[in-house]
Amino acid sequence: MAERVGIVAVAQTKYQPNRDEVNAGELVWETIEPVMKEAGVRFTNDDGDGDIESIVTCSQDFWDGMTISSMGVMSFTGGHHATEDKIAEDSLNALFAAYAQILSGHFDMVLVSTHTKESMGDRSIIESAAFDPVMMRPLGLDFFIAAALQARRYMDKYGVTAEQFAKVAVKNRGNGMKNPVAQEPMNITVEDVLKSKMLVDPIHQLDTKPISDGSIAMILAREEKAKKLTNKPIWITGVSNCYETHYLGDRDLAECDALVTAARRAYKMAGITLPAKEIDIAEIADEYSYQELLWMEGLGLCGRGEAGRLIDAGVTQIGGKLPVNTSGGMLSGNPNVVAGMARVAESVLQLRGEAGERQVPGASVALAHGTTGACGAHQCVMTLSNK
Amino acid sequence: MTERTVEILEDSDRFVFPWQLAIPNTYPAGVVGSKFLIELRDNKKIKGIKCPECNQVYVPPRSTCKYCFGELSELVDVSDKGTLVTYAVSYEPTPVQPVEGTPVIYGIVKLDGADTGFVHMLGEVDPKQLEIGMRVKAVFKTKKKRVASILDIKYFKPLKI
Ligand SMILES: [Zn+2]
Numbered sequence: 001m002a003e004r005v006g007i008v009a010v011a012q013t014k015y016q017p018n019r020d021e022v023n024a025g026e027l028v029w030e031t032i033e034p035v036m037k038e039a040g041v042r043f044t045n046d047d048g049d050g051d052i053e054s055i056v057t058c059s060q061d062f063w064d065g066m067t068i069s070s071m072g073v074m075s076f077t078g079g080h081h082a083t084e085d086k087i088a089e090d091s092l093n094a095l096f097a098a099y100a101q102i103l104s105g106h107f108d109m110v111l112v113s114t115h116t117k118e119s120m121g122d123r124s125i126i127e128s129a130a131f132d133p134v135m136m137r138p139l140g141l142d143f144f145i146a147a148a149l150q151a152r153r154y155m156d157k158y159g160v161t162a163e164q165f166a167k168v169a170v171k172n173r174g175n176g177m178k179n180p181v182a183q184e185p186m187n188i189t190v191e192d193v194l195k196s197k198m199l200v201d202p203i204h205q206l207d208t209k210p211i212s213d214g215s216i217a218m219i220l221a222r223e224e225k226a227k228k229l230t231n232k233p234i235w236i237t238g239v240s241n242c243y244e245t246h247y248l249g250d251r252d253l254a255e256c257d258a259l260v261t262a263a264r265r266a267y268k269m270a271g272i273t274l275p276a277k278e279i280d281i282a283e284i285a286d287e288y289s290y291q292e293l294l295w296m297e298g299l300g301l302c303g304r305g306e307a308g309r310l311i312d313a314g315v316t317q318i319g320g321k322l323p324v325n326t327s328g329g330m331l332s333g334n335p336n337v338v339a340g341m342a343r344v345a346e347s348v349l350q351l352r353g354e355a356g357e358r359q360v361p362g363a364s365v366a367l368a369h370g371t372t373g374a375c376g377a378h379q380c381v382m383t384l385s386n387k
Numbered sequence: 388m389t390e391r392t393v394e395i396l397e398d399s400d401r402f403v404f405p406w407q408l409a410i411p412n413t414y415p416a417g418v419v420g421s422k423f424l425i426e427l428r429d430n431k432k433i434k435g436i437k438c439p440e441c442n443q444v445y446v447p448p449r450s451t452c453k454y455c456f457g458e459l460s461e462l463v464d465v466s467d468k469g470t471l472v473t474y475a476v477s478y479e480p481t482p483v484q485p486v487e488g489t490p491v492i493y494g495i496v497k498l499d500g501a502d503t504g505f506v507h508m509l510g511e512v513d514p515k516q517l518e519i520g521m522r523v524k525a526v527f528k529t530k531k532k533r534v535a536s537i538l539d540i541k542y543f544k545p546l547k548i
Binding site: 021124133134138142150197199250251 | 401403406408412414416420424445446447449453472473474475476477478479481482483484485486490491493494495503504505506507508514519536537538
């Protein structure tokens, strides 16, 4: 691809359990203001050189308790000064949309904003409403129960163990100790995880993420402009997404075909042929601990059923060959929807060399992954580079 | 899972407003979906639908094949017995669960004669005895209580051999 798109500014809130003191718009402004300052850009209706021309927002109406939830935050996102589009899936797809807007030639610079205040809603009710209302919703399924069905199937098919899942929770919450924006970092042991309350067997309390509120903003720009706005642009080198079929019984839940497809397309764009070798750090959606392992396999970072061995061998720790979720991951506390851009935020910090105590020396290629729906229903994959 | 306490609000000058949206909807089950539900209600039969092109039997029936996108119309009987593919035991009560109390056990069952798994609940079983690959059988509600719903099947229970 001849033309490139760079991320020139990034801001994320500290993730917190219950931000009752701010409304959704105020939460959004906490990250929009700093990225506008960082990039030195503004909102006007003049369409001048330093103007944000387009804004892509990403929020989920049921979490916001509001139809067209982008309207609720509009006066803070600058939608009254620019073209505005809203994405309803994981926010990684909002970056995908902004990237495509720039490559289409319509815009040189796009602001992307995502927020979720999980504390405003009820997770189980919201997730239940995502299921087919005739064949699945009456059963009382939510994404947690669906995740447990997937975890059990994954364990059975590939021999992955509860201890290996727990190791992911230990690693990521431990990484969170080194991330100032992490919500619930913890120094814990595998035993702590296995002894924590069994919520939906085989998933324990510490195998899941806490309820979280937060927002992220980023500014994307066409190559020439990106280089003017920052001396550390991070380039989006590949991106794709794909869906699974909806009815859970249609799928082998130990497989993740949509992720395999999305990853293959993203790697092809980026010219990556050996992902495990060419990628320096990976940020992978880990709402439930087993998912980091399963998605690693879907992403082609190892063979099927091999991710358990990699966590055992410490390959995915900071200091290992392929650090995964140096940020602390969703397990340390990221809201749904926001999670995908949180993966990119960490990737950008790592590739800029600004990840502080958790910096992976020399990291230059990153992988960010985001997912939406039950058992990884929708999968989005992005690769990034500082070169 | 976050505890929402009234105290936070009383102790500060911040307000949050509780609001429960009630949104009435009706969802069409579709032609083949409706036939499936009628068979559950009237005959305690589980119907699948066959794609002759791909030789696949889908349960519950849907009108389009996910492989060839051909229109499907050939409803076939599948067994009320099958093999457990996976399960989950929910110990935390949720506001959306259709039955009283916990644990609520969920499972995906590959019914004999079907090529897809069937998502439902499991009952009359101790969670400790659950095992992938175990044989299970549908338990229907009594005729009076069957209303053409997926819940006309109460749950699947282990098949004693
Ligand atoms: Zn077919």
